[in-house]
């Protein structure tokens with residue numbers, strides 16, 4: 001069946017500090033990931049603040065153009081601008097954003113957003129058809145048009161409003177939903193409710209999700225696959241359960257050691273507080289984690305680690321095959 005989405009060696013550079021004196025930083029550095037077409041999944045992309053999660057999302061959503069590599073959706077390469085049909089793309093790929101109060105204007109009833117999506121992207125020919133589509137989508141997220149009609153965003157809780165924005169996305173019958181920190185602004189008690197909905201929609205409608213988060217507990221709960229990013233590079237990828245239960249990369253191990261509770265964020269945990277050499281770390285051309293890695297050896301500063309394929313599905317970018325050998329390398333002087 002092939003791939004629904006193939007991200008192949010994607011790169012995004014930004015200039016920081018002005019055009020003349022600024023320097024280049026690589027926010028996403030040769031990331032490759034894919035989602036199969038025949039098996040809908042929830043792929044979580046996790047990593048601490050600034051590791052490139054949103055930049056990667058924006059490239060998938062065609063908000064940013066990659067500076068290198070390829071993104072291929074349904075066999076169509078984003079680089080092929082002539083073959084790009086915006087309407088088809090917007091139907092197939094829908095975004096969900098972090099703060100639902102920013103997705104809906106405070107001065108416009110929220111149901112009007114659903115009708116306009118139904119008319120512009122889902123073929124509703126009149127108001128009655130638009131309302132029928134809106135109601136159907138709202139029912140898939142546990143709400144209904146009866147409850148939502150004529151109300152404004154302020155009349156809903158963050159969790160309810162996020163469900164409405166998910167309903168809006170569903171109207172186009174997308175194949176892929178890109179959700180960038182969709183529960184970060186939601187009350188802790190409602191986070192699980194939203195991520196549970198992703199699972200339901202995956203199973204009911206065959207929608208794949210890319211779920212961006214630094215909330216490890218929801219990632220663990222909801223994901224089929226997890227990709228960990230560190231400073232723009234992919235460092236570990238594989239089935240969620242095996243990554244969470246038996247992390248292979250020293251960085252993932254460090255993260256998993258701090259047992260997550262609902263709502264915990266990595267950056268709040270002492271063990272992984274970022275040192276202030278961030279720019280330099282983005283620029284290094286060997287293993288980006290080496291400066292902080294307890295196992296770093298001379299090998300680690302000689303080049304980028306190759307991908308180690310642990311069992312076909314599981315990949316780790318590290319010079320030390322920690323999970324299969326369970327052997328901690330001798331520390332050499334770095």
Ligand SMILES: Nc1ncnc2c1ncn2[C@@H]1O[C@H](COP(=O)(O)OP(=O)(O)OP(=O)(O)O)[C@@H](O)[C@H]1O
Nearest residue numbers: 014015016027048049050051052053054055056214
């Ligand atoms: N438009 C831009 N111009 C310059 N630098 C940018 C731009 N967008 C992102 N960056 C930089 O790229 C890096 C990655 O940013 P990105 O927003 O992708 O991180 P993130 O993983 O989404 O972080 P967070 O968890 O805080 O949302 C950061 O160092 C950021 O400052």
Ligand SMILES: [Mg+2]
Nearest residue numbers: 053054055180
């Ligand atoms: Mg972000």
